[in-house]
Amino acid sequence: MSPRTPEQNKKIREQTQQKIVDAGFTLFAREGYASTSIAAIARKAGVSKGLIYHYFDSKEAILSTIFDQMIDLGDEILDFPDDFTPADKMRQTLQETFQFIEQQTGKGRLMITLALQPETYSNLQSKIERVNETQTVKYIEMLRELGHQQPELEAYRLGALMDGILMGYATMGEAYPLEKMKKKIMEDYVPS
Amino acid sequence: MSPRTPEQNKKIREQTQQKIVDAGFTLFAREGYASTSIAAIARKAGVSKGLIYHYFDSKEAILSTIFDQMIDLGDEILDFPDDFTPADKMRQTLQETFQFIEQQTGKGRLMITLALQPETYSNLQSKIERVNETQTVKYIEMLRELGHQQPELEAYRLGALMDGILMGYATMGEAYPLEKMKKKIMEDYVPS
Amino acid sequence: MSPRTPEQNKKIREQTQQKIVDAGFTLFAREGYASTSIAAIARKAGVSKGLIYHYFDSKEAILSTIFDQMIDLGDEILDFPDDFTPADKMRQTLQETFQFIEQQTGKGRLMITLALQPETYSNLQSKIERVNETQTVKYIEMLRELGHQQPELEAYRLGALMDGILMGYATMGEAYPLEKMKKKIMEDYVPS
Amino acid sequence: MSPRTPEQNKKIREQTQQKIVDAGFTLFAREGYASTSIAAIARKAGVSKGLIYHYFDSKEAILSTIFDQMIDLGDEILDFPDDFTPADKMRQTLQETFQFIEQQTGKGRLMITLALQPETYSNLQSKIERVNETQTVKYIEMLRELGHQQPELEAYRLGALMDGILMGYATMGEAYPLEKMKKKIMEDYVPS
DNA sequence: AATGAATGAGTCTTCATTCAT
């Protein structure tokens, strides 16, 4: 009955799905998960409500997908070329993290909010933990390579610091001294 | 003239109000503001839904009251005797902050969540800002007294660090190396 | 136990009751019966909600009492000295009716609204009918004395006219040409 | 592209919407606006409460739509062919008005009730005023053409009279001498 | 006589989800 080839269909499917995920992400980040309605997502994505349920089982499934994509993206951040020195790695990691903080504030805000409500979004919990762990492991490795004494503890400290900066920037916006913080932290952690 | 004396009434009022605030606080902290229903608060507080509106104008008013109580508590934390040396002040501040993180995790979680959703609870925004400012100012002063070069920037860093630790502990719970972090940070900031 | 004499008590009772009736009347007239809350009446009357239920069985009972008082007042309007000529009677009746329209607009508005919702205020219905009948009978008598051919029909017409004017004035307020209408109608119905 | 054709949808929409409007109208007229619940409208219309909000933004929006439909109907009443003499026009106007009073008593009752509560439904107020004005203007013109001395005042009188008759009939129902009134008024205003 | 704390049914409204087409 359909005049479309399977390939076309697949492409359409993926595009539509992505439109929904993008719309959902934007709104979740801006308004929060609970305050964002399926109707609003449908509107922003330019599709019908029904179609959303064609692609996703529930509102939470959208969130879950968004989360997966965020994780994939996070993994990319933490990957670098083989010829990088430990200092290069740290520099790039910090730079990219600060870039994320500045440019994807909404994303960060959303992640924090979700991470802080384990009971409500229990099936995201394992994913969140995995993200944290992955990040911590990478930090530990880098810090060890850089010759820190207690790389594990130092990794927690660095992680907390970056989380705190994200929070500060997400809360205060432009009033937060993001650039200065970046400079200071780069100086501290990246031997020049 | 009144059958119950004004004192009796006042006491009843305060008790009931506090029951509602406590229930609201617990649930807001655990489930988030948006996901907590008035019905749930009423159930937990052991009162009727109607009574809640006898004491509070709206759901947001409950939140606001909770917030005020949290602020009062926060102000106490930041007060210390006159004969304290700068190091004493810093030591006590950090100790009390870590204690807060450990013992009042729910409160901390709630504050972060709220701070991160500026648009939704705009009338809390000013209060949150006040808290932040107060804390930052105190940090700056202490760090200056301790001889730090850039007390302001350092204050932001310390603030971010503590926020990040709160976040980590709130997310991971006992799995978070809170004690070790405390020790490390005390060593860093409090000259012994 | 009470230091008050029975007389004092009676007086207090009547005064309080009247305060409630007055407050209720004002609010019912201004906001409508359904939109007026017992709490609002209590506030305006300066008494507690509980006291209202000490004097009245229900919200509707207040309305009913208000109605009775309005009827008593209406009866007075239609009573005149024995030495009045038919023209005197008509003149005074019309004058007082116009005065009522102008000065007690709220009262009139309330009566119309209630009269128009028989299903809702069914136990007021008989009272309303009695008012209408009484008025019509008086009109018929006066019009017959004045020599009208079809006094009954003419009474309905005059009644409708006055009701319509009340409605117009209640709706338009000062924009309604009440004075001119009064003059015209007096000329028509009162031979001079 | 759509499974139901747009025409089908439009038809469904209009039908359902009209069912809601009809149910709302009946109940508003009988019980009053404030005393009619959305649940009652849904029940009478045979739809779910939710669907009502799919079609109308609020309870007041239903009322507003009802009103608009009533106005459209009213406008038709006041239009007549070009070759009508002034007497023809007046005759037809009165006839149609009486017909409205008799057959659309509920509509009339609702309009009066709403007109009498200016503060509550303020955004209907302008519409009501427009209706009144339109009607008055038409009356004035007709009465002038018929040679009345003070057509404006006479228009107000005629308007009041018809309003009063509507009220009487709406209140008393069959007990009201509607036919006789009609005959009398026709004789008075339409030269034969 | 009087208060006001307390209740619970009911109000308008929202929204995730289903389903006929």
Place this chain on the structure above:
DNA sequence: CATGAATGAAGACTCATTCAT
């Protein structure tokens, strides 16, 4: 693949009424 009409449970909030004192 796609639509949007329809549902029903739940949400915040109101209010007439009761009751202990």
